[in-house]
Amino acid sequence: MSEAVAIDVQGLSKSFDGKRVVNNLSLQVPRGEIFGFLGPNGSGKTTSIRMLCGLLIPDAGEGKCLGYDVIRETAQIKREVGYMTQRFSLYEDLSVRENMDFVARIYGVENRERVVNAAIERLGLAQRRDQLAGTLSGGWKQRLALATTTLHNPKLLLLDEPTAGVDPKARRDFWLAIHDLAAEGITVLVSTHYMDEAERCHRLAYLSYGHILAQGTPSEVVTNSGLTTWMVKGANLNQLAEDLRGLSDAAQIVPFGDALHVSGTDAERLEAALAPYLAQADLTWTRTQPGLEDVFIQLVSEAVEEKT
Amino acid sequence: MSRFSWPSFVAIVVKEFIQMRRDRLTFAMMVGIPMIQLALFGFAINSDPRHLPTAVINADQSEFSRTFLAALKNSGYFELTRVVQSEAEANRLLDEGEVQFVVTIPAQFSRDLLRGERPSLLVEADATDPSATGNAIAALNELARSALAHDLKGSAQGAAGGANAVELIIHRRYNPEGITQHNIVPGLMGVILTMTMIMMTGLAITRERERGTMEHLLAMPVNPLEVMLGKIMPYILVGYIQVILILAASTFIFNVPIQGSLLLLLLCVLLFIAANLSVGIMFSTIARNQMQAMQMTFFFFLPSMLITGFMFPFRGMPVWAQRVGEILPLTHFLRLVRGIMLKGNGALETLPHLWPMALFMLVVIALGLKRFKRTLD
Ligand SMILES: Nc1ncnc2c1ncn2[C@@H]1O[C@H](COP(=O)(O)OP(=O)(O)O)[C@@H](O)[C@H]1O
Ligand SMILES: [Mg+2]
Numbered sequence: 001m002s003e004a005v006a007i008d009v010q011g012l013s014k015s016f017d018g019k020r021v022v023n024n025l026s027l028q029v030p031r032g033e034i035f036g037f038l039g040p041n042g043s044g045k046t047t048s049i050r051m052l053c054g055l056l057i058p059d060a061g062e063g064k065c066l067g068y069d070v071i072r073e074t075a076q077i078k079r080e081v082g083y084m085t086q087r088f089s090l091y092e093d094l095s096v097r098e099n100m101d102f103v104a105r106i107y108g109v110e111n112r113e114r115v116v117n118a119a120i121e122r123l124g125l126a127q128r129r130d131q132l133a134g135t136l137s138g139g140w141k142q143r144l145a146l147a148t149t150t151l152h153n154p155k156l157l158l159l160d161e162p163t164a165g166v167d168p169k170a171r172r173d174f175w176l177a178i179h180d181l182a183a184e185g186i187t188v189l190v191s192t193h194y195m196d197e198a199e200r201c202h203r204l205a206y207l208s209y210g211h212i213l214a215q216g217t218p219s220e221v222v223t224n225s226g227l228t229t230w231m232v233k234g235a236n237l238n239q240l241a242e243d244l245r246g247l248s249d250a251a252q253i254v255p256f257g258d259a260l261h262v263s264g265t266d267a268e269r270l271e272a273a274l275a276p277y278l279a280q281a282d283l284t285w286t287r288t289q290p291g292l293e294d295v296f297i298q299l300v301s302e303a304v305e306e307k308t
Numbered sequence: 309m310s311r312f313s314w315p316s317f318v319a320i321v322v323k324e325f326i327q328m329r330r331d332r333l334t335f336a337m338m339v340g341i342p343m344i345q346l347a348l349f350g351f352a353i354n355s356d357p358r359h360l361p362t363a364v365i366n367a368d369q370s371e372f373s374r375t376f377l378a379a380l381k382n383s384g385y386f387e388l389t390r391v392v393q394s395e396a397e398a399n400r401l402l403d404e405g406e407v408q409f410v411v412t413i414p415a416q417f418s419r420d421l422l423r424g425e426r427p428s429l430l431v432e433a434d435a436t437d438p439s440a441t442g443n444a445i446a447a448l449n450e451l452a453r454s455a456l457a458h459d460l461k462g463s464a465q466g467a468a469g470g471a472n473a474v475e476l477i478i479h480r481r482y483n484p485e486g487i488t489q490h491n492i493v494p495g496l497m498g499v500i501l502t503m504t505m506i507m508m509t510g511l512a513i514t515r516e517r518e519r520g521t522m523e524h525l526l527a528m529p530v531n532p533l534e535v536m537l538g539k540i541m542p543y544i545l546v547g548y549i550q551v552i553l554i555l556a557a558s559t560f561i562f563n564v565p566i567q568g569s570l571l572l573l574l575l576c577v578l579l580f581i582a583a584n585l586s587v588g589i590m591f592s593t594i595a596r597n598q599m600q601a602m603q604m605t606f607f608f609f610l611p612s613m614l615i616t617g618f619m620f621p622f623r624g625m626p627v628w629a630q631r632v633g634e635i636l637p638l639t640h641f642l643r644l645v646r647g648i649m650l651k652g653n654g655a656l657e658t659l660p661h662l663w664p665m666a667l668f669m670l671v672v673i674a675l676g677l678k679r680f681k682r683t684l685d
Contacts, residue, residue, distance in 0.1 A: 093331070102322070
């Protein structure tokens, strides 16, 4: 096995009822990295993750997860992977401690009691250890799930939309926790439909309708998109946005705080098209790096155009 | 595939125990079902009913007949609800279930009695449900003797004693043989266990699937046998609690004797409980949701009631029904439990009933393992 790569799969596909949900998915995730798996709802993130940990058998494709074959060696994979499901899947009628104890027993964790107690302390759930998991708030459930998923010291964490529906502070804490885990050498694959979370990943893939539209480090993804972006500030931006939409070379006009991002795939033609507006005195134009969000929006609209 | 792992198995047993303890439905079913069934079957069939509606054809309006009828009434078993004139009318009342008994006092009853010619008294009983009439009939003889003896004291017959003064003719209609009440309660143990054990475990895996916990369970290194056996274990305890409840009721309320060894009985019960739990778990691996699991339970429960010898005598069934019945564990359990409790059977006589249950269980577990999905497909 190649030591440097945690996940290395090629051409994974999966259909449900004749509908292709994941199409020809290839992923390379280096060890110790945080890999972001982005895409809107229904794009096939959960299905892909399930194929990586042996919960679904791919219709086609092959590959390795932690050096084990994703089709034949699922038992070994399960032992070394921690999977946090999108929907809370611990037992609501067991207490915090009982849930952790159960999972620790299944994995045969050594010094079980000590490990569980330490995890509860670290979580800050010491007073709620005997509270039923079902009565915890959403944020606490997520944290409990993450702590439970890491009890057996997995080498790879698969986190399926761990921050969905969680308040911003809890979201930030969650990402801090993920970075701590990565610092310990654990590989983390985390799916999300929040685009702003892409920036927090070492590497990412963008999924749409079961296809990977882009993959790489955030800066690679931006560079490879070939997108040029202008930021404009000034008065009456709404009217400006209206006017710019008429230009065929300005592929995207997106409001961004008190500014407008205008992007296009051809830098020269975009500049030419914008020329009259660049000269306007009441507008300040700056050429800027496109954000990941600009890139993703572009990728999706291109993908839609290709389809139609 | 991964081998059976003892710690994982223990983990599932512990978890199931905790969940069972917190689940009110389990507790309600554990105690409620035996109570309801015992009340329905046990009391309805095996109680000692009194004030049974009785029709009288009195062709001999005399002091003696009046005394006899008063004695019937005073015994508490008979309630003289109808006085009829003809045999035909009495028959109709019996047919329709209007009355349980028809007592016919012939003409010249008192004359024959005084002459010492042993007049006959005809009692016809609706014995569809024999236990309903059994005690009343048993009381009749003594009742006739003592009532008439008093009235005959001064007469010519007085010296001869009232014992044989009348000839009591009893016709048990509709069900001349009858089942003894002792048959019912041990059988109920099997019926109750079949129902609750299958229902409880039938929900075990579908519940995990419906609540979404299956996804996490399957993502962990567990194998199907650990899950299935781990889920069965706690319910064995539930089964034993039910058995103890039923045995207590059977001994103290219904006075059913236990002729054989209680220990042997409890050992054999283990196999029967396990066999039913495997059926439940197997259903659980097939059913898509809890509703389907329930339906499957009843699908299995009905033949278990009807063609195993619980409701109807096994030997009275058509051959095909007997063949099917032989597959069901309840058939063998009924023979076994009745054998031990009523006939005092020992281990040797019990063995032929044990292996069919064991075989059934192995096949069912194998089916369950085959059906158990390791993936979410
Ligand atoms: N078990 C299944 N059976 C049928 N369709 C499914 C199943 N799981 C997912 N799908 C469909 O596959 C598509 C992708 O789902 P999913 O992988 O859950 O996407 P995501 O996690 O990105 O929201 C959706 O259209 C969903 O309805
Ligand atoms: Mg999803």
